[in-house]
Amino acid sequence: MDRSLQVVMMYILTHLGLIFFLYPANIIESTDQGHWIPISLGIIIHIAFVLLYLKGLSFFPGRNIITIYSSFGKVYLILFLLPVFLYFISAAIIIVRAYSEILTIIFLANTPLWALMALLLFIPLFLSIQGVQAIFRTGILVSFLFLPFLLFVLIVSFQNVDVSYLYPIWNNDFSFITKQSYINSFFAISGGFLFLGFVQPEISFQRKKIVIAFAAVIPAFILSVYIPLLTFGKATAETFVFPFVLALDTIALSWIMFDRATVFFLLSLITFIMLFITLVLWKASIIIHHSFPSIKTGYIVAALTIVIYIACLLIPNWQQVQMLFKWNSVLRFYVLFTVPLSICFLGHLSKKKVY
Amino acid sequence: MNSLIKEIKDSIGENDDLLFTEQQLKDLSVVLFGLNSLIDLGPTIKQLEQLGQKNYSNKEKQKQISQLGEIKRNAGEITSLLLDGKLMIAPSPNADFVVSVDPVPVKLNRAIDQITNENTMLGPFVSFNEDSLTNIGVMRKHVVSEKIRVKHFLTGTHNKKELSLIYYEGIVEENLLQTVLKDIKRNSINDLHSIQDVTKMLGITPYSIVPRVKTTEMPSEAAQSLLNGKVILFLDGLPFALILPSVFADMFFLESDKNLTYPLMVSLRSLRIAGTLIALIFPGLYVALVAVNPEVLRLELALSIAQSREGVPYPAFIEIIIMLVVLELIMEASVRLPKSIGPTITMVGGIILGQAAVEAQLVSNLLVIVLAATTIANSTVVGVQNLLSIRLLKYIVLIFSSVFGVLGILAGVFFICAYLAGVSSLGVPYLNFKQSKGDGSHG
Numbered sequence: 049m050d051r052s053l054q055v056v057m058m059y060i061l062t063h064l065g066l067i068f069f070l071y072p073a074n075i076i077e078s079t080d081q082g083h084w085i086p087i088s089l090g091i092i093i094h095i096a097f098v099l100l101y102l103k104g105l106s107f108f109p110g111r112n113i114i115t116i117y118s119s120f121g122k123v124y125l126i127l128f129l130l131p132v133f134l135y136f137i138s139a140a141i142i143i144v145r146a147y148s149e150i151l152t153i154i155f156l157a158n159t160p161l162w163a164l165m166a167l168l169l170f171i172p173l174f175l176s177i178q179g180v181q182a183i184f185r186t187g188i189l190v191s192f193l194f195l196p197f198l199l200f201v202l203i204v205s206f207q208n209v210d211v212s213y214l215y216p217i218w219n220n221d222f223s224f225i226t227k228q229s230y231i232n233s234f235f236a237i238s239g240g241f242l243f244l245g246f247v248q249p250e251i252s253f254q255r256k257k258i259v260i261a262f263a264a265v266i267p268a269f270i271l272s273v274y275i276p277l278l279t280f281g282k283a284t285a286e287t288f289v290f291p292f293v294l295a296l297d298t299i300a301l302s303w304i305m306f307d308r309a310t311v312f313f314l315l316s317l318i319t320f321i322m323l324f325i326t327l328v329l330w331k332a333s334i335i336i337h338h339s340f341p342s343i344k345t346g347y348i349v350a351a352l353t354i355v356i357y358i359a360c361l362l363i364p365n366w367q368q369v370q371m372l373f374k375w376n377s378v379l380r381f382y383v384l385f386t387v388p389l390s391i392c393f394l395g396h397l398s399k400k401k402v403y
Numbered sequence: 404m405n406s407l408i409k410e411i412k413d414s415i416g417e418n419d420d421l422l423f424t425e426q427q428l429k430d431l432s433v434v435l436f437g438l439n440s441l442i443d444l445g446p447t448i449k450q451l452e453q454l455g456q457k458n459y460s461n462k463e464k465q466k467q468i469s470q471l472g473e474i475k476r477n478a479g480e481i482t483s484l485l486l487d488g489k490l491m492i493a494p495s496p497n498a499d500f501v502v503s504v505d506p507v508p509v510k511l512n513r514a515i516d517q518i519t520n521e522n523t524m525l526g527p528f529v530s531f532n533e534d535s536l537t538n539i540g541v542m543r544k545h546v547v548s549e550k551i552r553v554k555h556f557l558t559g560t561h562n563k564k565e566l567s568l569i570y571y572e573g574i575v576e577e578n579l580l581q582t583v584l585k586d587i588k589r590n591s592i593n594d595l596h597s598i599q600d601v602t603k604m605l606g607i608t609p610y611s612i613v614p615r616v617k618t619t620e621m622p623s624e625a626a627q628s629l630l631n632g633k634v635i636l637f638l639d640g641l642p643f644a645l646i647l648p649s650v651f652a653d654m655f656f657l658e659s660d661k662n663l664t665y666p667l668m669v670s671l672r673s674l675r676i677a678g679t680l681i682a683l684i685f686p687g688l689y690v691a692l693v694a695v696n697p698e699v700l701r702l703e704l705a706l707s708i709a710q711s712r713e714g715v716p717y718p719a720f721i722e723i724i725i726m727l728v729v730l731e732l733i734m735e736a737s738v739r740l741p742k743s744i745g746p747t748i749t750m751v752g753g754i755i756l757g758q759a760a761v762e763a764q765l766v767s768n769l770l771v772i773v774l775a776a777t778t779i780a781n782s783t784v785v786g787v788q789n790l791l792s793i794r795l796l797k798y799i800v801l802i803f804s805s806v807f808g809v810l811g812i813l814a815g816v817f818f819i820c821a822y823l824a825g826v827s828s829l830g831v832p833y834l835n836f837k838q839s840k841g842d843g844s845h846g
Contacts, residue, residue: 151810155696155808155809155810156695156696156807156808156810159806159807159808163806163807164807167803167807167810167811167814171814171817171818171821174818174821174822175821175824175825178821178824178825179825181824181832182821182824182825182832183824184824185823185824185832185834186817186820186821186823186824188834189820189823189824189834190817190820193680193816193820194813305700305701305704306699306700306701307698307699307700307701307702307705308698308699309699311696311699311809312809312813315809315810315812315813316813318810318813318814319813319814319816319817322814322817323817326821
């Protein structure tokens with residue numbers, strides 16, 4: 049049956065989770081003015097590759113990329129799927145580690161990191177064992193519960209905005225492309241959409257409806273950068289590790305019993321991140337399951353979780369996390385470019401064979 | 404010696420309510436036997452006497468008797484019919500057949516009553532009772548259609564019970580129906596006493612926090628379920644319909660809501676959803692805000708909460724656990740106790756919870772408010788089983804939030820969502836967002 053809504057929701061939720069924490073600082077750091085230029089470049093790349101990916105997938109109705117690659121031989125499997133797998137594992141490690149650090153910094157100063165990392169892994173473990181359909185159903189339920197919050201907070205976040213910070217609009221300096229911080233910003237751009245190729249045949253969706261998801265994700269990209277920029281100005285915003293979080297902290301709503309109502313916003317984003325980790329675990333587990341069909345997916349997920357947890361424990365500090373971001377960018381770009389392109393290419397190839 | 408009747412006598416054993424008598428029905432002399440705890444003998448014999456008027460020859464006599472009911476020759480079958488309350492007539496003590504007759508039964512069922520446990524403001528007040536045949540009749544009154552199909556199954560080896568299945572031909576989800584039919588036929592030797600037995604028979608795990616089978620004593624609810632493509636089971640002796648499968652929406656949506664206008668219905672249902680959320684979140688929120696993340700609150704509020712907790716000698720988590728346990732005990736006690744003592748518990752509980760505990764500074768004022776709100780909100784959920792699920796699930800949120808604060812609340816809610824999303828029974832997911840039939844038919 050058509051589960052486009054579930055797929056669209058999952059797409060939106062995971063991207064929202066990825067965007068609001070690290071992306072703003074990366075973009076703000078990458079250039080001095082005209083931040084919309086790097087943002088739109090990122091968005092364009094994102095949309096282009098998602099569409100390419102979807103186009104490629106449309107040549108193989110009802111199949112996921114694992115079966116597509118394996119039908120073309122082992123070489124493709126190793127060339128494309130192995131990096132994807134490694135990317136997933138490294139992304140999971142980085143996300144769990146980074147987000148638990150974020151949580152201690154902005155919110156839970158007294159909770160030990162290992163406990164937070166355990167939480168960020170335990171719930172995804174529990175969910176990913178239940179299978180892909182459960183993951184997507186959770187997405188729907190969670191979006192019903194938490195998205196209204198998000199919408200509300202995004203609206204009130206304009207409270208302290210000063211439009212004059214928009215200027216100067218144009219910037220002739222395109223050096224941001226080579227900056228590490230801009231490259232890091234692709235974490236939010238490239239990480240979330242690969243699941244579209246994994247969910248079939250269990251969950252089928254219409255390609256056109258993914259475009260709806262763009263409509264929600266694109267404003268998120270823009271707002272996440274421009275709300276802190278317009279609140280603090282570039283010079284101040286640049287000094288923060290989490291500019292968006294701080295911008296939300298400036299909101300004062302006298303009619304709510306909470307002083308930091310925005311905390312709920314941030315924490316619901318954390319649940320979206322859990323959803324993202326779940327997806328990553330599940331994707332990694334079915335890749336392994338494809339190679340070793342005799343092992344139950346439950347055991348694979350559990351083993352992966354333990355590996356990721358140990359790896360997270362081994363990372364001592366934030367600098368190391370930044371380092372990992374850097375190392376991970378090679379894999380990130382490889383996956384971002386090769387997977388959609390190769391799927392599209394293979395699609396054309398198989399189409400020619402038919403005729 | 405080894406006559407049919409002797410065999411039956413042996414298999415039934417030494418039961419003093421086994422009636423075995425030779426009876427003269429006017430000119431016709433017969434042997435009657437049956438269980439007199441199930442048969443009202445006097446009127447039955449009177450009814451039979453009207454039949455035996457004439458002088459019969461032996462052959463005619465046999466013929467006449469056999470016309471009274473069905474001829475049975477198998478001892479096992481006869482035994483189960485006896486247990487079912489049938490009267491057996493044999494022409495002589497060593498005849499090789501008996502005739503099973505429907506006697507005047509002893510009244511063992513209560514009349515169709517008002518609903519007792521599930522209240523409704525607008526809607527029919529008729530409820531199901533313990534007799535499944537009556538229940539089916541009630542259902543037929545509610546859904547008048549030639550498409551209704553009723554199937555009876557005799558289940559159990561030691562304890563024979565009748566299980567009835569009702570569905571609406573053409574609307575029912577075919578997969579669901581086939582699975583249920585297959586499971587019932589395969590496991591028909593299972594003894595059924597409770598809903599747990601029924602779920603085991605259907606291959607549904609009994610280790611589930613949320614109900615896998617929706618129970619209702621309201622025929623209107625059951626009727627609507629039929630029209631939504633579900634199947635209904637009636638187990639003899641259980642005064643409610645078992646609706647398969649149970650879905651998330653059953654927690655909030657009541658059929659009788661549709662007797663209200665649309666805006667009222669929507670707001671009523673949203674109220675129930677909000678109630679569930681409050682019941683789940685409030686205890687956790689209290690612990691999170693008091694113990695882990697007080698900075699989330701406004702300063703004035705945080706101070707007043709801290710003030711109300713002044714002198715409370717243990718952490719917020721212990722405080723709330725103690726009070727919650729007391730509260731659960733009160734709720735359970737008020738169900739158990741006879742109606743005449745019930746109010747005492749309510750009063751004692753009210754005084755202890757509301758006044759004494761606070762004045763003795765064992766718990767804070769705010770906690771009492773939180774607990775009251777939780778309990779009230781919890782009760783807005785539809786159905787007793789769902790109420791219990793929510794009551795249990797709130798502890799998950801509570802434990803998470805005592806460790807992780809506000810994050811724990813959201814993580815707990817997420818965890819519950821994940822749990823619910825993973826539940827599916829008979830191939831239908833618990834979080835089935837499309838209520839009507841057709842799930843799975845789009846390929």
